[in-house]
Amino acid sequence: MKYQxxxxxxxxxxxxxxxxxxxxxxxxxxxPEITSEQIMExxxxxxxxxxxxxxxxxxxxxxxxxxxxxxxxxxVGLDNIDQNAARAKGIRVVNAVEGAMNAVAxxxxxxxxxxxxxxxRGDRAIRDGVWLKKELKGTELRGKYIGIVGLGNxxxxxxxxxxxxxxxxxxxxxxxxxxxxxxxxGLMKTDLDTLLKSSDYVSLHVxxxxxxxxxxxxxxxxxxxxxxxxxxxxxxxxxxxxxxYDALASGRLGGAGLDVxxxxxxxxxxLAELDNVLLTPHIGAQTREAQSLAANVxxxxxxxxxxxxx
Numbered sequence: 093m094k095y096q097x098x099x100x101x102x103x104x105x106x107x108x109x110x111x112x113x114x115x116x117x118x119x120x121x122x123x124p125e126i127t128s129e130q131i132m133e134x135x136x137x138x139x140x141x142x143x144x145x146x147x148x149x150x151x152x153x154x155x156x157x158x159x160x161x162x163x164x165x166x167x168v169g170l171d172n173i174d175q176n177a178a179r180a181k182g183i184r185v186v187n188a189v190e191g192a193m194n195a196v197a198x199x200x201x202x203x204x205x206x207x208x209x210x211x212x213r214g215d216r217a218i219r220d221g222v223w224l225k226k227e228l229k230g231t232e233l234r235g236k237y238i239g240i241v242g243l244g245n246x247x248x249x250x251x252x253x254x255x256x257x258x259x260x261x262x263x264x265x266x267x268x269x270x271x272x273x274x275x276x277x278g279l280m281k282t283d284l285d286t287l288l289k290s291s292d293y294v295s296l297h298v299x300x301x302x303x304x305x306x307x308x309x310x311x312x313x314x315x316x317x318x319x320x321x322x323x324x325x326x327x328x329x330x331x332x333x334x335x336x337y338d339a340l341a342s343g344r345l346g347g348a349g350l351d352v353x354x355x356x357x358x359x360x361x362x363l364a365e366l367d368n369v370l371l372t373p374h375i376g377a378q379t380r381e382a383q384s385l386a387a388n389v390x391x392x393x394x395x396x397x398x399x400x401x402x
Contacts, residue, residue, distance in 0.1 A: 096118065097117075100138040101123065112394075140160070140161065141162070143173070145172060149174060151177040154183065162185075165187040166390050188389040192382050194382070204238075208321075236293060242265055243297070254277075292317065304327075306332040308322065309332040310338070336363070337362060351374055352376075
């Protein structure tokens, strides 16, 4: 590095990221509550911009980023960064796909267990003074079919965890599937429609693109078993929430677990009216381990880019 680069961290991240950058000679401005307006005012002087999911880096911001070299997301997706605008200015965009792999997969398993055994409903009932022992007859994961849509790092980790529960794994992806992974878990590769028709649980692990917006809509939900459970811990826009609500309310779908929503925060989402849905506030990567790993990964990538290694 020929001169001191300045980094702006726009969201709350693990402190290890600041340490990595500072130890490598960068000047770090940590502003986890910074507004979009403030970013527009300050962005000209920064070489590195770091975000999580709270902050969106728009084309207008990038147009003002005269000195920017890298925009980094301490997380998996990049839908909150205008990648086309960054690419047009020669700005590198990186993320930490490795960071949330295990955390998100474990959350999905936890959602499946919660919905299968009605533990959240039972907990709420006891707090209200009601004993629902007879009503809450659940099911086991063993022997059930889990359909995983998107077999990247998270999807593969989920497949391995599902096999530990003796589940049968069905998979679909638009890119070639890792053959060694497929052999390891006995993966049944198929198209999306067949996966939806065959699975007891469907878990989504795809980015939000034009091609995946409302990938799961009324037509696709109608293909699923009445007893099936849909889990979405990828991006909210992948599921048509109105269609999902209608299916859950009418009994055309057994249940759903959502960690992501079309509009966040989802504090006024009508899905909360239903007993057969589990809702969490986008906590897929919210573990100490995942946040530390993601910060480490992003920090090392930034330094390697500045040194011309990658």
